[in-house]
Amino acid sequence: MNELPDLLKRVSRIAFFFLSMGCLGWAVWPAYQNVFGGFMIGVIGGMAISWHLAWKLVRIGDSVVSGRKPRSGLGFVTRACIGLLAGVISVRMLEFNLAATVTGIIASPMATLVLGLISRSRRSDGHPTDERGEKH
């Protein structure tokens, strides 16, 4: 069973929840608009990084299964540039808060970690043995 699209969908849902919280904070506390604005731009950048990573993983998995040599790399430079673009737009152009932007960028990887650990523990609770029949 392919769990990656399901995990990506849940991570995107949490990122949209963070975005809605940022919009709410932007509207309710006008004095902290630079914090909430930076956080929202960081969350958008982190979500783009997660989508790009999942796309690269699927492409590499396809090429490995079909026996071909992967033509492109892992795309770390692209993801780093997405993060840099989010930081530059937020801090240099719109003059939002830097710490809030960085927090927004790492929100998606942290959500991925928490959701992945939860799904792994649920799977090991429901199935005490793995595919080979060995107990964990």
Next chain:
Amino acid sequence: MEIYALLAAAIVFGLGALGAGIGNGLIFSKTVEGISRQPELRGSLQTTAFIGVGLVEALPIISLVLAFIFMSK
């Protein structure tokens, strides 16, 4: 002062990228090895790699953003 800012940015991003390169190499080599050995486990291996790579790459991306922002101030 500017040369120290450039040096600090280079050290921050260089050390972050060094650790991320080693971590990414380990994760993807084991993932590709596992998929080629057992293609039916591709879904769970890709999910594990997604979690690991997302965490490993978070630090150099943050260090790159901080380095460029502090360097350009």
